[in-house]
Amino acid sequence: MPAGGPCCAPIARVAPQRSFCPPVADQPFYQLQTSTVLLLLLAFYGGTFLMSTRIARKDENADGYMTSNGAIGYGMSAASMTATWIWAASFYAAATSGYRYGISGPIHYGLWGALMILFIYPFGRRFRALAPEAHTLAEIMHARHGRSSQLILAGSNIAGSVISLMANFTAAGALVAMLSPLDFVHGVVIAGVGTLSYTLWSGFRASVLTDVAQVAALLGAAALIIPLVFFNAGGLEAVSQGWDRLGAEQATLFSKTAFLEQGAPYFVAVLAYAIGNQTIAQRLFAVREDLIKPTFVSATISYGATVIGLGMLGVIALMVGLEPAGGDHNNLIPQMASAYLGPVMIGVFFIMVIGSLSSTADSDLAALSAIMMTDVYGRNIARGRANPTTMLWVGRITMIVATTAGLVFASLRIDILSLLVFVGALWGSIVFPVIASVYWPKVTNRAFTSAVVVSVAVFIFARFGLLPVEGALALVLELFATLGAGVVLGLMAFGFFGRRTGLAVGAIAALAFAPFTLGFLRDYPVLLSSLDAYGVSTAVCWLLSVRSRERFDFALLGRRVRNFDGEPAAAATAPGARSMPATAPAMAQRSGGGL
Amino acid sequence: MMAYVLVWPVIVLAMMFVMGRGVWRDVRRARKRGEDLV
Numbered sequence: 178m179p180a181g182g183p184c185c186a187p188i189a190r191v192a193p194q195r196s197f198c199p200p201v202a203d204q205p206f207y208q209l210q211t212s213t214v215l216l217l218l219l220a221f222y223g224g225t226f227l228m229s230t231r232i233a234r235k236d237e238n239a240d241g242y243m244t245s246n247g248a249i250g251y252g253m254s255a256a257s258m259t260a261t262w263i264w265a266a267s268f269y270a271a272a273t274s275g276y277r278y279g280i281s282g283p284i285h286y287g288l289w290g291a292l293m294i295l296f297i298y299p300f301g302r303r304f305r306a307l308a309p310e311a312h313t314l315a316e317i318m319h320a321r322h323g324r325s326s327q328l329i330l331a332g333s334n335i336a337g338s339v340i341s342l343m344a345n346f347t348a349a350g351a352l353v354a355m356l357s358p359l360d361f362v363h364g365v366v367i368a369g370v371g372t373l374s375y376t377l378w379s380g381f382r383a384s385v386l387t388d389v390a391q392v393a394a395l396l397g398a399a400a401l402i403i404p405l406v407f408f409n410a411g412g413l414e415a416v417s418q419g420w421d422r423l424g425a426e427q428a429t430l431f432s433k434t435a436f437l438e439q440g441a442p443y444f445v446a447v448l449a450y451a452i453g454n455q456t457i458a459q460r461l462f463a464v465r466e467d468l469i470k471p472t473f474v475s476a477t478i479s480y481g482a483t484v485i486g487l488g489m490l491g492v493i494a495l496m497v498g499l500e501p502a503g504g505d506h507n508n509l510i511p512q513m514a515s516a517y518l519g520p521v522m523i524g525v526f527f528i529m530v531i532g533s534l535s536s537t538a539d540s541d542l543a544a545l546s547a548i549m550m551t552d553v554y555g556r557n558i559a560r561g562r563a564n565p566t567t568m569l570w571v572g573r574i575t576m577i578v579a580t581t582a583g584l585v586f587a588s589l590r591i592d593i594l595s596l597l598v599f600v601g602a603l604w605g606s607i608v609f610p611v612i613a614s615v616y617w618p619k620v621t622n623r624a625f626t627s628a629v630v631v632s633v634a635v636f637i638f639a640r641f642g643l644l645p646v647e648g649a650l651a652l653v654l655e656l657f658a659t660l661g662a663g664v665v666l667g668l669m670a671f672g673f674f675g676r677r678t679g680l681a682v683g684a685i686a687a688l689a690f691a692p693f694t695l696g697f698l699r700d701y702p703v704l705l706s707s708l709d710a711y712g713v714s715t716a717v718c719w720l721l722s723v724r725s726r727e728r729f730d731f732a733l734l735g736r737r738v739r740n741f742d743g744e745p746a747a748a749a750t751a752p753g754a755r756s757m758p759a760t761a762p763a764m765a766q767r768s769g770g771g772l
Numbered sequence: 773m774m775a776y777v778l779v780w781p782v783i784v785l786a787m788m789f790v791m792g793r794g795v796w797r798d799v800r801r802a803r804k805r806g807e808d809l810v
Contacts (some may be wrong), residue, residue, distance in 0.1 A: 183788045192782070205788050232808070232810060234810070243810045246807075246810070249798075249810055250794065250795075250798030250801065250802075250809075251797075251798065252791055252792070252794020252795030252796065252797060252798045252799050253794070254792065254797055254809060255790075255791045256791045256794075256795060259787075267784065280773075280776070299775060307787055341779045350775045379809045385810045386809070386810050392791070393788070393792070396784050396785075396787065399781065399784055400781040400784045400788070401781075403777065403778070403780060404777075404778055404781055407774075407777050407778065412774065413773070413774055416773045417773070436810070466774065474777060475790060475791060475794075476789065478783065478787055479783075479784065479787035479788075479791065480780075480784075482780045482784045482787065485780050486777075486780025486781050486783075486784060489776075489780065492777075493777070501775045552790035583779040735779065
C-alpha cells in the first residue's frame with residue numbers, strides 16, 4: 178500500500194495514529210482483502226436471511242406483507258423507523274455538509290432530516306384515525322378523491338423509492354470498490370441480491386424484523402467510530418490547529434451560507450419527504466396506534482444524533498486538511514475511516530454502511546410492493562375483487578423488478594445530494610393537497626390534481642431557469658415562495674396545535690419573511706423553486722376548493738379503506754370502483770356505514 | 773468543540789439503550805401472549 182504521507186506510517190494495517198497528522202491529498206483507501214469483504218457480506222446478508230426465515234410463513238397474509246399486524250410494539254417500530262430513515266446518503270451528505278459549511282453543516286443536514294420524522298406524526302395519527310386499515314397513503318387519497326389523486330401520490334412514491342434503491346445500491350458498489358479489490362458492480366449486485374433475498378418472501382414483516390439487527394449494528398458502529406476518528410485524528414490538538422483552516426462562515430454555528438444553501442432547502446422539504454415517502458406511511462400504519470408518538474419521537478432523536486455525529490467526520494476532515502479523493506465529497510467518510518481507523522474498525526465501518534443502505538433498500542422494496550399491490554392491483558386492476566394470493570405475487574414480482582431496475586440505474590451514478598433536493602421539492606407540491614384532503618371536506622379531486630400539476634410545472638420552470646428569473650417574473654415567483662414559507666411553518670404548527678395556531682403562524686411567517694424574500698430569493702433557485710412548489714399548490718388547491726359545494730364525510734374513509742385478506746368486496750365502495758355484488762361479511766362490515 | 777463532537781455518540785448510545793429495552797419488552801409481550809412479534 179502507498180504511504181499516507183511524510184509524517185505518517187503507511188495507513189494500511191497500522192495502528193491508528195495518535196498524533197495530529199494531516200493526510201495528503203491523494204491518500205488511498207484502506208483495502209480489505211477480498212476474502213474478508215466476502216465473509217463480512219456473507220455474515221451480514223446470511224444473518225439477515227436467517228432472521229427472516231424465523232417469521233416466514235408458507236401462506237403469508239397479503240395485509241401482513243404490507244403493514245404487518247398493525248400493532249407492532251414501540252421498540253421494534255422505533256428501531257425500524259430509525260434504520261429506514263438512515264441511509265448511505267445520510268452519512269455522505271452530512272459529512273459533505275460539514276466539510277463545506279463547517280461546524281454548522283452537519284446540523285443543517287441532520288436536524289432537518291430528523292424533523293421530517295417528527296413533524297409527520299401528528300398527521301400520521303390523523304391518517305390512522307381516519308383509515309385504520311390503510312396500507313398506503315395513496316390508498317386513502319383514492320378513497321377520498323378517486324384515481325387521479327391516488328396515482329399522482331403513488332407515482333411520486335414509486336419515483337422516490339426507485340431513486341432511493343438506486344442510490345443505496347450505488348453506495349454499496351462504491352464502498353466495495355473503495356475498500357476492497359472487488360469491482361463496483363460486485364458490490365451493487367451483492368447488495369441487491371442480498372437485500373432481495375431476505376425481503377422477498379415476508380415483505381414488510383421481514384423488513385421490520387431485520388431492521389432491529391441492522392440498527393443495532395449501525396448505531397453501535399457510529400457510537401464507536403465518531404470518537405475513535407476524532408481522537409485518532411489528533412483530538413483537541415487537531416481542532417486547535419485546524420481552526421485556522423475554517424472561514425468565518427465555517428467557524429460559526431449560525432452560518433447564513435449554510436442555512437441558505439443547505440439548511441433552508443432541507444427545512445422546506447421536511448414535510449414533503451415525510452408525505453412523499455411510503456416507507457414512513459407504512460410504519461405509521463403498522464405501529465400500534467397509541468405508540469405512534471413515542472415511536473416517531475425516538476426515531477427523530479436517534480436519527481438526528483447518528484447523522485449529525487457522522488457529519489462531524491466531515492468537519493474533522495476539513496480541520497485536518499483532508500482533500501476529498503478525486504474531488505468527490507462522497508469519498509470523505511471512507512477516506513477518514515481509512516486514515517484514522519484500524520483494520521477491525523474499518524470492518525465495523527463497512528458493516529455500518531452496508532447495514533444502513535440495506536435497511537433502507539429493504540424498506541423501499543416493501544414500499545414499492547405495497548404500492549403495486551394496493552394502488553395498482555388492488556384498487557385499480559382488481560377493483561374490489563383482489564385475490565390475496567395473486568396480490569402477494571404482485572408484491573414479490575414487484576420486488577424482483579424493482580431490484581433489477583435499481584441495479585441497472587445504479588450504474589448511472591447520479592449525484593445523491595442533488596437528487597434529494599429535487600425529489601423533496603417535487604413532493605412539496607403534494608403536501609398541502611394531501612393534508613388539506615384529510616382535514617377540509619371541501620377539497621375536490623380537481624383541486625388536488627390541478628394544484629399538483631400546476632405547482633410541479635412552476636417548480637421545474639423556477640428550478641431549472643427555463644426563462645430568466647428577473648423583473649416581474651422573479652417578483653411573482655418570490656411572492657409564491659413567501660406564501661410557501663408561510664405554508665410550511667403554518668402546516669407544522671397546525672399539526673401540533675390546531676387550525677387557529679396554524680393559520681396564525683402561517684400568516685405571520687409569510688408577512689415576516691416578505692421583506693427578506695422579495696428581491697432576494699431569485700439568487701437561490703433551489704430554495705425559490707422548493708418554496709414555490711408549496712406556495713403554488715396551496716394557492717391553486719385553495720382557490721379551486723373554497724367555493725366547492727363538496728362536503729366530504731370523513732367517516733367514509735374508514736369504510737372504504739379495508740383489509741384485502743378476508744374482505745374482498747370492501748374496495749368496491751371507493752369512488753370510481755366497479756359496482757359488484759358484495760359478500761356477506763363485507764355487507765356486515767358496512768351495515769352501519771350508510772353507503 | 774470536543775463536547776460538540778462527542779455529545780452525538782453519547783445520545784446514540786442512550787437511544788440504543790431505550791430502543792433495545794423496547795425491543796426486549798416487545799419480544800417478551802409477544803411470547804407471553806403467543807402473538808407474532810411482527
